[in-house]
Amino acid sequence: xxxxxKRGAIADLGRIMLILAVISIWVVPxxxxxxxxxxxxxxxxxxxxxxxxxxxTWENFARAFELAPWGRYYLNTFQVVIGTFxxxxxxxxxxxxxxxxxxxPGRDLLFYVLLVQLMLPAAALIFPNYTTIKTLGLVDTxxxxxxxxxxxAFGTFLLRQAFRTVPQELEDAALIDGCxxxxxxxxxxxxxxxxxxxAFALNSIIYHWNEFLWPLVVINSPGKRxxxxxxxxxxxxxxxxxxxxxxxxxxLIVIAPLLMLFVVFQRWFIRIYAQSGIKG
Amino acid sequence: MRAxxxxxxxxxxxxxxxxxxxxxxxxVFKSVYYSFFRWNLFTPRRVxxxxxxxxxxxxxxxxxxVLKNTFQLGLETIVPSIIIGMALALLLNRALRGISLxxxxxxxxxxxxxxALGAIWVFLFIPGYGLVPYYLEKLGFGQVRFLEDPRLAxxxxxxxxxxxxxxxxxxxxxxxLQNIPPYLYEAxxxxxxxxxxxxxxxxxxxxxxxxxxxxxxxLIGSVQWVDQVFIMTQDAGPFNSTNILLFYIYQTAFxxxxxxxASVLTVIQxxxxxxxxxxxxxxxxxxxxxxxx
Numbered sequence: 086x087x088x089x090x091k092r093g094a095i096a097d098l099g100r101i102m103l104i105l106a107v108i109s110i111w112v113v114p115x116x117x118x119x120x121x122x123x124x125x126x127x128x129x130x131x132x133x134x135x136x137x138x139x140x141x142t143w144e145n146f147a148r149a150f151e152l153a154p155w156g157r158y159y160l161n162t163f164q165v166v167i168g169t170f171x172x173x174x175x176x177x178x179x180x181x182x183x184x185x186x187x188x189x190p191g192r193d194l195l196f197y198v199l200l201v202q203l204m205l206p207a208a209a210l211i212f213p214n215y216t217t218i219k220t221l222g223l224v225d226t227x228x229x230x231x232x233x234x235x236x237x238a239f240g241t242f243l244l245r246q247a248f249r250t251v252p253q254e255l256e257d258a259a260l261i262d263g264c265x266x267x268x269x270x271x272x273x274x275x276x277x278x279x280x281x282x283x284a285f286a287l288n289s290i291i292y293h294w295n296e297f298l299w300p301l302v303v304i305n306s307p308g309k310r311x312x313x314x315x316x317x318x319x320x321x322x323x324x325x326x327x328x329x330x331x332x333x334x335x336x337l338i339v340i341a342p343l344l345m346l347f348v349v350f351q352r353w354f355i356r357i358y359a360q361s362g363i364k365g
Numbered sequence: 366m367r368a369x370x371x372x373x374x375x376x377x378x379x380x381x382x383x384x385x386x387x388x389x390x391x392x393v394f395k396s397v398y399y400s401f402f403r404w405n406l407f408t409p410r411r412v413x414x415x416x417x418x419x420x421x422x423x424x425x426x427x428x429x430x431v432l433k434n435t436f437q438l439g440l441e442t443i444v445p446s447i448i449i450g451m452a453l454a455l456l457l458n459r460a461l462r463g464i465s466l467x468x469x470x471x472x473x474x475x476x477x478x479x480x481a482l483g484a485i486w487v488f489l490f491i492p493g494y495g496l497v498p499y500y501l502e503k504l505g506f507g508q509v510r511f512l513e514d515p516r517l518a519x520x521x522x523x524x525x526x527x528x529x530x531x532x533x534x535x536x537x538x539x540x541x542l543q544n545i546p547p548y549l550y551e552a553x554x555x556x557x558x559x560x561x562x563x564x565x566x567x568x569x570x571x572x573x574x575x576x577x578x579x580x581x582x583x584l585i586g587s588v589q590w591v592d593q594v595f596i597m598t599q600d601a602g603p604f605n606s607t608n609i610l611l612f613y614i615y616q617t618a619f620x621x622x623x624x625x626x627a628s629v630l631t632v633i634q635x636x637x638x639x640x641x642x643x644x645x646x647x648x649x650x651x652x653x654x655x656x657x658x
Contacts, residue, residue, distance in 0.1 A: 097461065104456060108470045111532065114485050115473070117496055121488070134496055176381040183377035195378065202389050204642045208589040208611060209634045212618040212627045213392030213399075236384035295478040297592045298611075302619055313478045317596055320484050329488055340481050347476045351469055 122146070122333040145334035152331065155338050157308065158315040161227065165300075165311060166293045169231040173289060176236050178270060181244035186256070202238035211302055218303060225305045234293065240285050247278035284353050294343065312339050393635055399628035406622050418629045427605060427613075434519055435609040435637075439587040441523035442530070446583055447576065449527060450534025455568075457535070458542045468539075472532025479529065479592035486525045487512065487597055512597055515606035522593045522607055530586070534579050541575035542568070577649040584641050588634065591615065610634050 116136075123141040149155075183189075184196050207214065214233050215224075223229040251274055259273050275282055297313040304310055310318065316339050323332060400418060402411040422428050457468050474482055489496045490511040498509050511521040549567050558566070591612045594601050601608035601616070608616075614634065618627035 100456075100459065101461065104467050107453070107456065108467055110528070111471050111474065113496070114482075114489055117489065118485050132494075134499055176384055179377040180381035183374045187374040187377065189371075189374035192374070195382075199381065199385060202385060204585065204638050205389055205393065205635065206585055206589055206638075207388065208591075209638060210389070210392040210396070210631065211611075212614055212624070212631050213395045214388055215618070216395065216624075217387065217392065232384065233388040236381045236389070238385075241381060291476050295476075297478065297480050297595070298589075298615065301595075302615070313480050313592075316478070316484070317480045320480075320596060327491075332484065333488065336481050336484055340477050343477060344473060347473060348469065351465070 118333045118336055121329055122337050124330060126330055145330040146338065148331050149334040149338055152335060153315050153319050154308075155312075155315070158310055158312045161309060162294060162311040162313075165227050165230045166290050168227065169234050169293050170286060170289050172231055172235045173237050173240055177240040177244055178275075180241050181248055182270065182274070184241065185245045185248035186253075199236075199238050199241060202236065207233040208298055211299060215302055224303060225309065226303075227309065229303045230293075230296075230300055230311070233299065234289075237289070240289065243281055243285050244278070247281040248274055251277050280353070287350060287353050291343075315339075396628045396631040396635070399625060400632050402625050402628075404623075404625040404628075411625070414625075418625050422626060422629045422633075427608075430605055431608050431610055431613045432633075434605075434607065435588065438519060438523055438526070438590065438609055439584070441520065442526040442587050442590065443580065443583040445523075445527045446531050446534055447579055449531040450579065451538045451572065451576075453531060453535040454538030454542055455564075458539055468532075468535070472536060474529045475533035479590075480596045482529055483525060483593045483596035486521075486528075490521060513603060515603040518598055518603065518606045522590070522597055525593055525597070526587075526590050530583070534583070537575050537579050538572060541572045545571045573649065577645065580645050580649060581642055584645055585638065588638060610637070 120136065120138055122145050123143075124135070124138045125140055125142045125144065128135065128138060128140070180199070184192065184199075210233070218224055218229045218232070221229075223232070255273050255277075256269060259269050264272065295313060296311075297317065300311045300314045301317070304314060307318075316335065319335055320332065399411075401413060401415055403414045403418065404411040453471055457464060457471070461467075490498065492498050492508060492510045492513065493502070497511070501509050509517070511517050545568065549571075550563060553563050553567060588609075588611055591609065594607050594609060594612045598607045601612050610630065611634065614627055614630045617623050617630060
């Protein structure tokens with residue numbers, strides 16, 4: 086019995102060693118970014134890689150903050166991401182409710198028409214969408230960043246599936262109590278599908294936070310840049326004589342808050358990934 | 366009153382369908398329509414030319430290079446991401462202390478901006494000085510120039526893409542693994558099945574539905590990997606070695622302002638997406654074991 090347990094412990098140890106070796110492929114790049122960012126510039130002249138630093142410093146971050154108006158870019162990104170999500174709610178919730186609970190001619194066909202969007206990501210349609218945005222006179226506006234994502238087949242599908250699990254009796258009871266449709270959604274449907282709702286919200290926020298190509302096409306004014314756009318521009322303007330301590334500090338300014346959000350909400354991420362997952 | 370009741374469901378789905386029409390369906394038709402017109406900096410007013418632009422696009426060697434790159438990048442990202450995602454799931458599907466931290470360590474890149482991750486890898490790939498070439502040289506591989514060598518640049522971008530998304534796919538496979546009833550493994554053990562047989566006859570077939578889902582996701586995702594191309598190489602160079610279709614669309618429309626050609630390329634892109642998705646469904650659905658109640 087004891088020997089058996091011992092063998093199990095050794096197998097576990099072997100597995101942990103293997104796991105550590107494998108995940109180092111993912112951890113090392115992040116470690117290297119952090120260590121370069123907190124290293125004094127004088128130390129970076131070393132020609133052999135230094136895996137730690139003796140004198141951690143904030144000086145690179147101070148320089149990175151002067152490189153571009155990151156606060157502004159955060160605000161812009163925040164507005165776009167929240168705006169996109171709110172518009173999505175306006176289109177998704179009623180449609181998900183209708184497809185889950187109402188009967189009407191053409192329902193299934195229309196649902197399939199909606200699902201085709203899963204095959205046609207907005208990125209593939211940047212050119213025709215740009216012409217539409219131009220016709221609408223919305224080039225170089227934040228609203229233009231939101232509109233192509235306003236309808237989400239993924240979100241509608243996810244919420245429809247969730248709404249269907251809500252017992253019909255609860256809806257009937259709420260309607261008898263004089264609840265209107267908005268009240269019904271607010272007090273019955275959304276509270277009961279909270280995990281799916283939060284999971285979709287996080288998914289939408291992350292996707293649009295990270296988006297790059299569409300903002301690159303639509304936004305011209307430096308003051309309207311999102312974080313990814315600001316980062317790419319700072320990176321591209323550095324091309325010769327790269328100042329990597331500065332650049333890694335800049336990278337961390339952009340990704341650190343997102344990483345922290347991710348660690349705090351990791352439970353929800355896993356849930357959405359487990360439930361279904363095409364980004365939208 | 367009656368009419369209102371009949372119309373009500375349609376009013377509910379109207380907002381979604383307005384945007385769906387405006388930014389998904391209409392653009393597809395518009396691209397097809399514009400693809401029949403010469404429309405560029407020298408011909409600012411559209412001129413109908415029939416299929417001329419298609420002929421020109423398909424006669425241009427660059428188009429074929431871009432298409433080859435697109436398929437190569439797709440192949441080099443989809444297949445390894447899925448295999449590695451599945452392997453990671455098998456590796457990390459254990460009740461060990463700290464296992465959630467290990468999972469976190471592998472899938473954090475899937476929530477970060479690709480431009481930021483691409484920049485980190487540019488840093489790690491700097492010839493001579495970057496971490497990867499430095500240790501490769503120590504190991505006797507000589508000077509490796511990942512992003513400057515036209516034979517390596519696309520592979521390097523594929524690698525970074527796999528690195529970014531494998532952990533994301535792992536989560537789906539983990540969910541799939543946790544849905545496999547344990548009694549199947551118990552029965553297999555009683556029958557004397559080895560580890561490989563258990564994987565071959567239980568785990569793998571039962572992961573097929575989730576695999577279809579992951580394949581479709583990877584496929585639709587793969588055409589969108591232009592952020593890496595933008596950040597990691599200059600103008601998809603050297604020699605267009607990392608130019609993929611979506612980047613080429615971006616260049617054609619927004620750098621060269623050849624709008625007719627950009628429409629032709631968009632039509633090609635949409636066709637690839639639709640046929641690829643349908644093909645994935647056909648190939649994979651055949652082998653799927655649905656649990657019958």
